[in-house]
Amino acid sequence: VEVADFNMNIRPRLAWAKMWEMMGNHFAKIGCQDNAMVSMYAIDALRQLSFKFLEKPELAEFNFQRLFLRPFLDIMENPTSRDDIRELILRCVDNMIRSMSHNIRSGWKIFFSILTLSASDPSEKISTLGLAILQRLLDQHLDQLCRLTTFDDFDTGVVEAGGDEGKGPEQMTALEKRQRNANAEDFVGLCHASMSFVQTEESDNPLPIGLSMRALCHTACYADLIAEERVLPPVSGSQPNDPSAAGYTYEGLSDDEALEMVLWRPILDGLAAGICSTAPSSSGGVGCLVQRGSVITMRAILLRHGSMFSTSQWAVILRQVLLPAIQIGAEYDASPVTSITSESPAVSSLDFLNEALPLPPNTEDEVPQLDLLERQNFSLKQALLTSATVVTAI
Numbered sequence: 482v483e484v485a486d487f488n489m490n491i492r493p494r495l496a497w498a499k500m501w502e503m504m505g506n507h508f509a510k511i512g513c514q515d516n517a518m519v520s521m522y523a524i525d526a527l528r529q530l531s532f533k534f535l536e537k538p539e540l541a542e543f544n545f546q547r548l549f550l551r552p553f554l555d556i557m558e559n560p561t562s563r564d565d566i567r568e569l570i571l572r573c574v575d576n577m578i579r580s581m582s583h584n585i586r587s588g589w590k591i592f593f594s595i596l597t598l599s600a601s602d603p604s605e606k607i608s609t610l611g612l613a614i615l616q617r618l619l620d621q622h623l624d625q626l627c628r629l630t631t632f633d634d635f636d637t638g639v640v641e642a643g644g645d646e647g648k649g650p651e652q653m654t655a656l657e658k659r660q661r662n663a664n665a666e667d668f669v670g671l672c673h674a675s676m677s678f679v680q681t682e683e684s685d686n687p688l689p690i691g692l693s694m695r696a697l698c699h700t701a702c703y704a705d706l707i708a709e710e711r712v713l714p715p716v717s718g719s720q721p722n723d724p725s726a727a728g729y730t731y732e733g734l735s736d737d738e739a740l741e742m743v744l745w746r747p748i749l750d751g752l753a754a755g756i757c758s759t760a761p762s763s764s765g766g767v768g769c770l771v772q773r774g775s776v777i778t779m780r781a782i783l784l785r786h787g788s789m790f791s792t793s794q795w796a797v798i799l800r801q802v803l804l805p806a807i808q809i810g811a812e813y814d815a816s817p818v819t820s821i822t823s824e825s826p827a828v829s830s831l832d833f834l835n836e837a838l839p840l841p842p843n844t845e846d847e848v849p850q851l852d853l854l855e856r857q858n859f860s861l862k863q864a865l866l867t868s869a870t871v872v873t874a875i
Contacts, residue, residue, distance in 0.1 A: 482526045509555035513562045528573045535581040546588035557598045575614045582625040593670035600677035627711045650716040665715040675699040676751030680760040704782045714740045731797045752779040753806035
């Protein structure tokens with residue numbers, strides 16, 4: 482610890498990075514020790530060093546914060562680490578975000594990865610703490626996370642707060658383009674962290690349903706950030722093939738449209754996964770809360786921000802996201818429906834739906850009169866397909 486502290490201020494950063502690579506691996510190994518006293522001492526020393534390192538502004542050309550904070554993530558990923566150690570790491574992350582959010586740059590990626598891992602942790606306490614940290618981040622530190630950047634100080638290379646929202650890609654320097662892409666990647670990581678708390682599969686240790694519902698609420702906040710241009714899309718690097726790589730978007734779009742959908746894809750795909758969720762949930766006599774909450778959230782976002790999408794983007798959303806999700810969700814959801822009331826005056830209310838509605842007749846045939854029993858026997862699948870028709874019309 483003393484060697485790391487002493488060399489932090491006197492060594493060139495490239496030399497320090499090579500030294501820390503070896504020391505960080507040692508901290509990660511000691512942090513997974515079975516002896517609680519030893520592992521907690523290692524985490525506490527790592528926390529103190531991290532605070533000192535985060536006090537130094539990060540150069541725009543380097544990602545030293547990401548390198549320095551990596552041992553925290555390595556310990557969280559280790560299946561042999563203790564529950565109390567993982568909880569201690571989350572509390573260290575919480576303290577660093579509270580105190581040093583104004584100075585965090587590349588370190589956001591590590592923090593979001595840690596919060597994502599907390600969602601699948603066997604300990605309910607750790608999962609709850611992870612979402613609480615994420616909620617506090619949205620409530621109190623969103624300005625630091627979504628600050629727009631410019632590069633006026635090229636002598637020091639320090640990223641300063643400002644704005645490049647008025648510049649097109651052709652007017653931006655290479656440094657500005659890299660930072661713009663990095664900001665978009667951080668936002669995608671934030672979206673993935675929230676959506677990881679939405680339970681999409683049946684588990685032996687299911688998350689409390691309140692965590693999934695709270696995470697679904699985050700998506701509306703993220704959609705508003707995109708609409709208000711507080712988060713800008715990347716300027717290059719879109720690709721539809723690798724979900725784990727930067728710039729993941731939908732295929733079948735122009736370059737500009739594909740770049741815009743880089744920010745929307747984690748939100749829309751996350752909600753679609755919620756609609757397809759096979760996790761059973763019940764509260765207050767209502768089943769499949771995750772699935773229905775995802776449908777409602779998807780509908781609200783598309784109605785509120787649908788005007789932002791081009792015709793091609795709408796076609797991709799419907800073909801690749803919305804309609805397949807509704808189809809799969811309808812097949813998985815076998816719970817009874819007591820009442821579905823449409824807010825659209827063009828669609829009548831459907832009550833006591835249990836079985837599928839027959840296909841509509843040809844236009845040349847006379848419309849058969851359905852008796853009361855037939856009108857009361859619809860399935861949830863038909864109701865969801867009706868919702869898809871309404872969204873398509875919108």
